[in-house]
Amino acid sequence: MSAVVIHADRLLDGTGAAPVADAALAVDGGRVVAVFAGPVPEGAAPANAEHIHMPGCTILPGLIDAHVHLNLPGNGATLEVAVRESDGTLAATTAFMAGRALQAGITTVRDVGAARTTVFDVRRAMQLGHGHGARIVAGAQPITITGGHTWYLGGEADGADALRRKVREMHKLGADFIKVMATGGGTVNTMSWLPSYSAAELQVLADEAHRLGHRITAHCLCAEATAMVVDAGFDGIEHANFLIDRAGHQRFVPAVADKVARAGIPVCSTLAVGGFMLRALEAMERRSPADQAALERWRRMAAENQEHFGRMRDAGVTWVAGTDAGWRYTVIEGMPLELELMVDGGMSAGEAIHAGTGRAAQVLGIDADVGTLVPGKLADVLVVAGNPLDRMAALTDVRLVLQAGERRVYRPA
Numbered sequence: 113m114s115a116v117v118i119h120a121d122r123l124l125d126g127t128g129a130a131p132v133a134d135a136a137l138a139v140d141g142g143r144v145v146a147v148f149a150g151p152v153p154e155g156a157a158p159a160n161a162e163h164i165h166m167p168g169c170t171i172l173p174g175l176i177d178a179h180v181h182l183n184l185p186g187n188g189a190t191l192e193v194a195v196r197e198s199d200g201t202l203a204a205t206t207a208f209m210a211g212r213a214l215q216a217g218i219t220t221v222r223d224v225g226a227a228r229t230t231v232f233d234v235r236r237a238m239q240l241g242h243g244h245g246a247r248i249v250a251g252a253q254p255i256t257i258t259g260g261h262t263w264y265l266g267g268e269a270d271g272a273d274a275l276r277r278k279v280r281e282m283h284k285l286g287a288d289f290i291k292v293m294a295t296g297g298g299t300v301n302t303m304s305w306l307p308s309y310s311a312a313e314l315q316v317l318a319d320e321a322h323r324l325g326h327r328i329t330a331h332c333l334c335a336e337a338t339a340m341v342v343d344a345g346f347d348g349i350e351h352a353n354f355l356i357d358r359a360g361h362q363r364f365v366p367a368v369a370d371k372v373a374r375a376g377i378p379v380c381s382t383l384a385v386g387g388f389m390l391r392a393l394e395a396m397e398r399r400s401p402a403d404q405a406a407l408e409r410w411r412r413m414a415a416e417n418q419e420h421f422g423r424m425r426d427a428g429v430t431w432v433a434g435t436d437a438g439w440r441y442t443v444i445e446g447m448p449l450e451l452e453l454m455v456d457g458g459m460s461a462g463e464a465i466h467a468g469t470g471r472a473a474q475v476l477g478i479d480a481d482v483g484t485l486v487p488g489k490l491a492d493v494l495v496v497a498g499n500p501l502d503r504m505a506a507l508t509d510v511r512l513v514l515q516a517g518e519r520r521v522y523r524p525a
Contacts, residue, residue, distance in 0.1 A: 115140040115158035119165045126173035126469035126484035139491040142517030174219025174492035176472035179380045179434025182206040183226045186443040203230040209444045210245025216445035217494035217510045222249040227265045251291040257308045261297035272316045279320040290321040294330040294337040305355040307337040314344035335365040352379045362416045373428035378475045380434040383453035384446045386414030392441040421457040432475045433468035448507040461501045491517040
């Protein structure tokens with residue numbers, strides 16, 4: 113890992129601070145050494161450092177996608193179709209998806225649902241140096257009721273004793289956190305508009321996860337379940353939608369939004385799901401009546417999700433960026449769209465980027481090492497052409513990616 117100084121028009125450090133103009137970032141030994149505004153003072157850069165000049169570009173931390181499913185290809189396949197493959201195929205898909213994420217400047221992902229040990233196996237292979245991909249924060253099997261959302265991944269458990277045992281099993285396998293399906297979801301025959309577990313069961317899950325030193329997050333698609341996981345002391349919420357029936361209708365509940373805000377529990381956004389579904393459905397040259405009905409339903413749901421995102425933000429809810437990559441048409445490179453939709457929902461561009469860098473690192477519990485470009489942190493660095501504060505699509509024009517100081521992508525202008 114040789115020393116390098118990257119020069120660009122501006123730098124966003126991931127803390128939410130204002131951009132540094134005419135910036136230079138010094139990296140040595142795989143870590144950030146210094147950030148400079150204006151010319152680098154004589155003798156301040158590491159000795160023998162390579163200087164890379166990238167005019168017209170922006171330096172920022174490597175992006176962190178806080179909600180992905182690396183087992184899934186994001187090519188439109190349903191969950192039921194994707195999980196018919198062998199564990200070997202699912203592990204290979206995981207490795208390929210992690211590699212694609214890294215090429216897109218996403219240096220860390222949190223996998224919130226994978227089959228059995230597949231994500232752990234790929235994480236271990238990368239730790240051994242057998243390949244490169246986004247750093248994986250892994251939860252593996254989501255804990256779900258019998259026949260519940262993603263039951264086929266191996267996480268079924270019912271009742272207090274079985275739930276404690278399942279949390280302990282995830283701990284034994286090496287989970288970085290615990291994921292719970294507090295409602296149904298995209299799995300056939302599950303009910304996304306109703307809580308899956310009782311309040312007592314959710315409390316058992318939270319208590320056991322915390323006893324073992326793990327954070328615990330919950331997939332919640334209805335207001336009642338969201339309120340229940342807040343009461344149980346969960347550390348995070350995924351989606352936090354307000355579904356009320358099987359047709360996907362939603363009704364915002366201000367009291368629940370206020371409850372989440374008062375508790376200070378971060379919510380992962382996953383707005384890109386609707387964005388990519390709409391792109392896929394609108395791109396069809398010929399739509400069947402069922403496709404047209406799906407398009408109309410997704411237009412309504414995406415608009416409601418966007419509105420509710422803004423209302424929850426206004427209520428004081430803390431949002432973190434995550435795409436739900438892998439699910440249906442949501443591609444692993446989808447963070448630029450996620451951040452763009454967060455801006456459409458009322459965030460400033462700087463606030464959205466913070467939600468996908470420094471704040472995401474805090475929520476994942478990895479902020480001691482990554483998420484911000486401050487001295488001492490690992491040098492996870494993304495350089496893009498243009499200014500994402502003006503146009504979030506600039507994040508798709510990746511010119512340089514460092515991961516812990518190692519050069520993974522370099523496309524000089």
